[in-house]
Every structure is written in structure tokens, then in C-alpha cells.
Amino acid sequence: MTTASLRLALVGAPNTGKTSLFNRLTGSSQKVANYPGVTVERKSGGFVTPQGRNVTVLDLPGTYSLRGRSPDEEITRDIVLGRFKGEAVPDLVFCVADATNLRLTLRLVLELKRIGRPMILVLNMIDIARRRGVTIDLDRLSQELGLPIVTSVAVRKGGVDDLLKRTDEFLARSRETPATGQWTAPTIADLKAAQREADRIIAASVTLPAKPDTLTNRIDAVVLHPVAGLVILALILFVMFQAVFTWAQPAMELLSDGFSALGQVVHDVLPEGLLQSFLQNGVISGVGSVIVFLPQIIIIFLFILLLEDFGYMARAAFLMDRIMGGAGLHGRAFIPLLSSFACAIPGIMATRVIDNRRDRLTTILIAPLMTCSARIPVYTLIISAFVPAKMLWGWVNLQGLVMFGLYAAGITSALTVSAVAKFFLWRDHAPAPFMLELPDYKIPRLRSIAIGVFTRAKMFLYRAGTTILSMMVLIWFLASFPTAPAGAEGPAINYSFAAMIGHALEPLLRPIGFNWQIAVALIPGMAAREVAVAALGTVYSIEGGKEAAEAIGQVLAQKWTLPTALSLLVWYIFAPQCASTLAVIRRETGSAKWMVVTFVYMLALAYVASFLTFNLAQALGLH
Numbered sequence: 003m004t005t006a007s008l009r010l011a012l013v014g015a016p017n018t019g020k021t022s023l024f025n026r027l028t029g030s031s032q033k034v035a036n037y038p039g040v041t042v043e044r045k046s047g048g049f050v051t052p053q054g055r056n057v058t059v060l061d062l063p064g065t066y067s068l069r070g071r072s073p074d075e076e077i078t079r080d081i082v083l084g085r086f087k088g089e090a091v092p093d094l095v096f097c098v099a100d101a102t103n104l105r106l107t108l109r110l111v112l113e114l115k116r117i118g119r120p121m122i123l124v125l126n127m128i129d130i131a132r133r134r135g136v137t138i139d140l141d142r143l144s145q146e147l148g149l150p151i152v153t154s155v156a157v158r159k160g161g162v163d164d165l166l167k168r169t170d171e172f173l174a175r176s177r178e179t180p181a182t183g184q185w186t187a188p189t190i191a192d193l194k195a196a197q198r199e200a201d202r203i204i205a206a207s208v209t210l211p212a213k214p215d216t217l218t219n220r221i222d223a224v225v226l227h228p229v230a231g232l233v234i235l236a237l238i239l240f241v242m243f244q245a246v247f248t249w250a251q252p253a254m255e256l257l258s259d260g261f262s263a264l265g266q267v268v269h270d271v272l273p274e275g276l277l278q279s280f281l282q283n284g285v286i287s288g289v290g291s292v293i294v295f296l297p298q299i300i301i302i303f304l305f306i307l308l309l310e311d312f313g314y315m316a317r318a319a320f321l322m323d324r325i326m327g328g329a330g331l332h333g334r335a336f337i338p339l340l341s342s343f344a345c346a347i348p349g350i351m352a353t354r355v356i357d358n359r360r361d362r363l364t365t366i367l368i369a370p371l372m373t374c375s376a377r378i379p380v381y382t383l384i385i386s387a388f389v390p391a392k393m394l395w396g397w398v399n400l401q402g403l404v405m406f407g408l409y410a411a412g413i414t415s416a417l418t419v420s421a422v423a424k425f426f427l428w429r430d431h432a433p434a435p436f437m438l439e440l441p442d443y444k445i446p447r448l449r450s451i452a453i454g455v456f457t458r459a460k461m462f463l464y465r466a467g468t469t470i471l472s473m474m475v476l477i478w479f480l481a482s483f484p485t486a487p488a489g490a491e492g493p494a495i496n497y498s499f500a501a502m503i504g505h506a507l508e509p510l511l512r513p514i515g516f517n518w519q520i521a522v523a524l525i526p527g528m529a530a531r532e533v534a535v536a537a538l539g540t541v542y543s544i545e546g547g548k549e550a551a552e553a554i555g556q557v558l559a560q561k562w563t564l565p566t567a568l569s570l571l572v573w574y575i576f577a578p579q580c581a582s583t584l585a586v587i588r589r590e591t592g593s594a595k596w597m598v599v600t601f602v603y604m605l606a607l608a609y610v611a612s613f614l615t616f617n618l619a620q621a622l623g624l625h
């Protein structure tokens with residue numbers, strides 16, 4: 003047994019199960035989904051083999067070749083070649099292949115062999131291959147390639163035991179570390195030759211079933227239909243937002259009542275004073291007002307994760323390609339934009355799969371316009387306060403419909419901005435043709451969905467407990483000090499720092515219908531959008547004094563006019579209210595310029611759109 007950790011790299015074509023294998027080996031829960039291009043950065047973890055060897059394992063972005071066409075593929079190439087800064091060349095490579103689709107991986111195997119690192123070919127998803135009746139002559143394949151081969155089922159408990167055993171045997175046998183061969187980027191002719199060789203090897207060692215599996219084709223005939231397909235996509239999204247409102251309601255009410263009760267207990271138990279106000283108005287009402295949205299977050303992610311694991315998302319990308327192409331977007335922009343529904347940060351990172359820099363930049367610029375989950379609390383709060391919970395035609399939840407509209411507005415404006423950017427910045431540039439492998443449909447795995455939902459819920463609660471809590475402490479402080487002078491009239495908050503800041507900003511925001519309380523909520527809202535909800539909760543509950551035990555929604559319904567509420571909704575579609583997103587844009591584009599461009603254009607859009615909304619609503623006599 004050696005003490006130095008063995009360095010193992012997981013390499014393979016996209017969507018072959020590398021991350022599933024990584025999670026199985028190390029017990030991590032990195033994101034897994036049934037479409038190519040999920041992993042876009044290097045992740046490391048560790049495990050110990052049955053014989054007690056320490057292994058450091060790297061999960062890498064999938065790639066079809068070592069040419070390194072896009073930023074994610076470059077990472078994989080550099081790690082394998084030992085060129086990645088601060089990362090030693092791997093001692094062992096697991097080349098992970100999808101056993102039902104060996105063609106593309108075998109070509110990569112041939113490329114990898116030229117580098118000369120010790121390598122094991124892992125035939126993953128052997129469960130599906132067996133079920134379909136694909137037979138692989140492992141001895142023959144191993145002989146042809148000159149490599150040890152092990153089968154695995156990365157998503158099943160015990161599915162990698164054999165792999166672990168064989169790894170130990172392999173390591174016991176191979177002592178010397180072979181020198182890394184010289185590597186030159188393969189030409190197209192090299193790749194073609196490698197593909198011919200791969201096809202020859204497959205013909206010699208793989209037997210396909212007499213009756214191929216046609217389920218995927220049968221579903222695709224409907225789902226990819228140019229008209230029916232789009233209708234189905236719209237329907238899925240529509241049902242999702244209906245569910246967000248109708249299913250989440252009971253759980254949200256329960257949570258909301260729970261936090262009110264808790265606040266009341268604190269109020270009754272503690273003597274009146276600073277501590278009581280801090281706990282009740284700062285901590286419980288602030289953080290509680292955000293946590294209430296947990297059920298909605300869970301439902302949205304449940305839908306997204308189910309669709310991802312089923313294999314539908316790549317189809318949605320395919321369907322949207324025409325529409326996106328019209329707006330000057332590359333087809334590969336779809337998945338990054340879709341990830342931005344969760345949060346723009348992973349979305350912007352996922353643009354690494356786009357090889358052309360201009361296409362990638364356009365996608366990064368518009369990703370923050372997609373409705374991220376941090377907007378859900380803000381939208382829901384305002385919708386619940388101002389849109390009646392009515393059913394239209396007996397079956398459409400009006401609040402869900404408005405939410406759907408807000409998402410649609412985000413998407414439409416993203417497409418418009420992209421079209422405008424293309425027109426002004428790079429008119430001469432046509433996006434490259436879009437190629438995306440459509441994965442076979444898979445029954446979603448309950449375990450991985452559960453882990454996915456749990457991870458998201460944990461992240462949401464973690465944010466509530468850290469960023470949001472600390473912002474709430476700050477806001478409570480600003481709203482409570484300085485205290486009102488003796489004999490002062492009106493609520494004490496009017497004399498606080500918060501009121502001073504709010505009043506200073508008010509003239510700027512009055513034209514778009516915002517009062518000083520909203521101004522106070524917007525600035526800390528830069529730390530995380532949900533903070534705005536919590537901040538409004540705290541500001542109004544401090545202002546309201548003892549009797550402000552009412553839910554924040556009811557308070558808003560009394561204090562704001564409808565034009566103000568609409569204007570704030572519109573503001574949140576566009577405003578660059580997230581400092582972390584701006585930081586990631588800077589990191590991924592490598593310059594502050596694009597960060598500033600994003601901030602300025604979003605702010606301008608937000609202001610103009612809110613101004614128009616507010617004034618139009620007033621002109622229409624809404625109140």
C-alpha cells in the first residue's frame with residue numbers, strides 16, 4: 003500500500019455516465035442528467051480501493067475528441083495531457099463508454115491510446131445494453147484495442163464492484179509509469195481514419211439485436227414533430243406553473259403559519275425591547291418570509307429534474323433551434339439558458355459547451371434574463387397579494403397564468419436582446435450548424451431525482467441561513483437605528499438609517515412608482531434577489547409595530563397601488579439584481595467589460611420597462 007494518492011481521470015464521450023460513476027465511487031452528488039454537456043468543469047473527489055489504495059478521482063467534461071473545440075473540452079484535453087495548471091498528469095485513465103453506443107467513444111479510445119497513459123475501458127450502462135440484446139465480445143474487443151475492459155452500471159448499488167476489483171489487479175501488475183507520448187492535435191483525416199478503425203473493431207466484436215429498440219423513435223415521432231412538438235413543450239411548461247401555484251399552496255400556508263406562530267412566541271416570551279424586535283422582525287420574519295417558498299422551489303425542480311433525466315431536454319433544445327436561430331442564438335445555447343431557470347450562475351458556466359466565442363458571449367449576456375429560482379419568491383409574493391386566486395374557465399389558475407406570463411416575458415426579452423446584439427455587434431456572423439446527440443429516453447431514477455431535489459432544497463435553505471440572514475441582520479439594524487427621538491410622531495422607522503437611504507433614493511425611483519421602502523429592499527437585494535422579499539417583510543413589520551403580525555402579502559396589498567406592484571414585477575424581469583451573476587460573467591468572459599455591459603443594459607431595460615408599466619397602468623386608471 004502506498005501513501006501517495008493515485009490520480010485517476012474519468013474521460014469519455016458526453017452522457018456516458020462519467021459523473022454517475024464519480025458519484026458512485028466517491029459518494030458525492032454532482033449533477034447528473036440525460037443530455038450531453040452536463041459537466042463543464044473538473045471536479046475531484048477521493049475513494050479507497052478494496053485493497054486500501056487511496057485514489058484521487060477527477061470527473062471531467064465529456065468530449066468526442068481531444069481536439070478541444072470548446073472551453074469545456076479544453077479542460078479535459080489539458081488534464082489528460084498534463085497541461086492543466088496545478089494538476090499533475092493522471093496515473094490512470096478510465097475511459098467511460100456507453101455500452102449501447104460504442105462508436106464515438108471507441109474513436110476517442112484510439113486517440114487516447116496514442117498518448118500512452120495506463121487506461122481501462124469501462125463499458126458503462128451495460129444493464130441497458132443487455133436489456134436491449136446487444137452482445138459484446140469482451141475478449142475480442144479487449145484484444146483488438148489492447149486494453150483491459152470492465153463493465154459497469156454506475157447508477158446501481160454494487161454496479162462498480164467489479165471495476166474496483168479489476169483496478170486493484172491492474173495496479174498490482176503495472177509498476178512502471180510509462181512516459182507520456184508526444185501529442186499533436188489530430189487532423190480531420192486522422193479522425194476519419196480512427197473512426198474507420200473504430201467501426202471495424204465494432205463490426206468484429208459487437209452484435210446488435212435482430213429487433214432494434216424503437217421506443218425512443220416512436221416517442222420522438224410525436225415529441226419532435228415541428229408543430230405538435232412545440233405544443234407539447236408549451237403544455238409541459240404551462241402545467242409546471244399551474245402546479246407551482248396549486249400544489250405548493252397548502253405547504254406554504256403551513257410554513258407561513260408556523261413562522262407567524264414562532265414570531266408570536268418570541269413576542270410573548272421576551273420582554274419588549276431590542277432583542278425581541280431583532281428576533282421577531284429581523285430573524286424570524288425576514289428569513290421565514292423566504293423559507294415559505296421552499297415548496298415552490300421543490301416543485302419546479304422536481305419537474306426540471308424529471309424532464310432532464312427522462313431525456314426530454316435535448317429534444318426541447320432541438321425544437322427550439324429554429325426559433326433561437328432566428329434570434330441569432332446557437333442551438334447549443336438552449337441548455338445553458340434552460341439551466342438559468344434554476345440560477346444564471348450554472349447557466350453561464352454551461353455556455354462552455356459553445357465553441358464559438360461570439361455565440362457564447364451572446365448566450366452569457368442574455369442568461370440573466372431567464373427567470374431564475376430566486377425570482378420566484380418575489381414574483382409569488384406580489385402575485386399572491388395583487389392577483390386574485392381565481393380559476394379561469396374552471397380549470398386555469400389565474401395566479402399560475404400570470405407566473406407563466408412572467409417567465410414568457412423573460413424568454414421573449416432574452417431572444418429580443420440576442421437579436422439586437424447580433425444586429426449591432428456581429429451582423430456578419432452566422433451561428434455554426436447545431437449538432438447535439440439525442441440521448442435515448444430513460445426512466446427517471448427515483449434516487450437521483452430525490453438527491454437532485456434534496457440538493458437544491460439544501461442550497462436554498464443554506465442561502466436563507468447565510469446570505470439572507472446576514473442581510474436581514476443588516477436591514478434590521480438600519481431600520482431600527484437611530485431610534486426615534488423622545489416625543490417623535492409616527493413610526494420609529496421614519497427616523498432610521500434605512501429611511502434616510504430610502505428617502506435619498508426615492509426621487510430616482512418615484513417615476514417608476516417605487517416608494518422608499520422598496521428602495522431600501524432593492525439594494526440588499528443585490529446580494530440575492532430573495533432578500534428583497536425578506537427586507538420588505540422586516541421594514542414593514544418594524545414600521546407596523548406590534549400589530550404587524552399579518553402576512554407581508556396582506557400588508558403590501560394595503561400599502562401599494564396596483565401600478566406600483568406591476569412596476570416592481572416588471573423591474574424584476576430585467577434588473578441586474580444579483581452580484582454573484584455579474585461576478586461569474588466577469589470570470590467566464592475574462593473581462594470586466596462584459597460584466598459592465600450586462601449590468602448597464604439590464605438596468606436600462608428595467609428602468610424603461612418599469613417606467614412604461616407604471617405610467618400605462620396609472621393612465622388606465624388601475625389602482
Ligand SMILES: Nc1nc2c(ncn2[C@@H]2O[C@H](COP(=O)(O)OP(=O)(O)OP(=O)(O)O)[C@@H](O)[C@H]2O)c(=O)[nH]1
Pocket residue numbers: 014015016017018019020021022023033034035036037038039040041042062063064065126127128129130154155156157158311444447450
Ligand atoms: N441505466 C443506466 N443509466 C445510467 C448509467 N450510468 C449513467 N446513467 C444515466 O445516464 C445519464 C447520463 O449520466 P451522467 O453521469 O450525467 O453522464 P456524463 O458522462 O457525466 O455526462 P456529461 O457530463 O454530459 O459528459 C443519466 O441520466 C444517468 O442516470 C448506467 O450504468 N445505467
Ligand SMILES: [Mg+2]
Pocket residue numbers: 020021022033040041062063064
Ligand atoms: Mg458529467
